[in-house]
Amino acid sequence: MIALDLDNTLLDSHKKISEANVAALQRLHQQGLKIVLCTGRPLSAIQPYIAQLGLTAETDYTITFNGGLVVHNATGDVLYQNGLHKPDFEPLYRYATRRGLPLDILDFNHNFQIKELGPSLYTQTKRVGVDYLPVSFKELPDNLFSTALISTTPSTLDTVNPQVSHDLFTTYHVVRSQPHMLEFLSPEVDKIVGIKALLSRFNWDTSNLMTFGDAENDFHMIQQAGEGVAMINGQPDVKAVADHITAKDNNESGVADYLQRYFDLV
Template sequence: MIKLIALDLDGTLLTDDKQVSPENKKALQDAIQQGVYVVLCTGRPIMGIQSIIDALELPEHNDYVITFNGGLVQRATTREILAMHPHTLDDVRYIYETLSAHDLPMNAIDLEKVYEPTYPQNNPSLYPVIIKNLTFERREFDSFDDTHTFVKAVCCCPEDRLDCQVSQLPKAFFERMNVFKSRTNLLEIMPKGIDKAFGIAQLCQLLNITMAECMALGDEANDMAMLQAVGYGVAMGNATQHVKAVAKYVTGTNMEHGVAQAIEKFVLNK
């Protein structure tokens, strides 16, 4: 029996114009009526998904969200932090130095802002271009107190440049960090071992639910871990082939209300 549904947003719950379809909303509300937890599971911070939370009208007893790719578990209504696993300042300095050495721009994000250090010459970050609803601040990492932490780091630049330069990064970088793409032009860097599957596991412990009792839906590389970890891993019809290969099931596309299709089949038994 499925007790928790974990949902990626872009390319999964949301249509191409970033809306929640009436079909998906109804299926989720029907699942909630049956006592199932509905959990948004995203790389974004909570302030970047508030409009989606509002659109779903999640009840206060069912308002858990997993943000920053599993680095943060919190309540949507109060924003209370239930679990947090951030980068240290040393981590962020290491990421910055490594990426800068390969002419890649980098941003670090804490609970309040996105920080913009000096970028490589002629290679600014595209993150401020693709992310519109966050607060950005120009600031160097040597200006922070040593105890300051960051929930994630990102590298956002043209796809061809990103792919070329990332392939040149040292092996030690990937051994120390959890590195994956969430978009073709966006690389996300999390602390080692932190991903959406980890976030779901943290929440399951709090709710006394097993991973086998969870369903997760996603479409991109940063969803693969959670699709493999839960009892019902569902890839969207528009998911990449790598994601479909690790999923147990494939549903319709995000434009075909694939989330609703999966919920109706596995949760509502229609």
């Protein structure tokens, strides 16, 4: 199984999958390898990438919401799901209110923008396939939620991240998945957790796993994979736990370059 992060890994800076990356992954998929997109995004927002790669076979799955949801690509059936409820976000809401920070709380289909805290960068850069609903925290329904996020300028998060209290780090799995995005997940949610749920579907373990990633939310899937590959443009902590580092970055089809050499694709 090859599990791939999207932003700054498989995607270039224009959010495109290069022809070289498509060709390498499609060839390996045709040879029977499991190609799995593993992202913080919702499934609806990455359907064009799934279609572009042709990941629509009976055994094709996608891992979304940083491991909180594993779905069958063809049917949308849920293999694994985990998240939080409204009361779980009360400490984070109080923190964001004190600090004057925006807050978005996402279930598996909608983004609830907490309107009394103002718009976030996440809301302003609307993603296809996600419904944006401005609500007060009091109006937030008690759904099962995938994540909450503080999305603001990278310079603001540079200040905020080190000051997040110990209590919040023990209440949530906190990851900075993008320079402008700090995510708060269930302590049980991680990309590697979703990957392990999918591996067990095929009676496999992490020795059957190759992963590609670049950021903090890719750390454990890189660290625990039988073949963990970090992008050369990745964060230093992620590269430090990788088995290998790509020779080229995400704008140079670094994934394809690595796969071509590893699998001797000619």
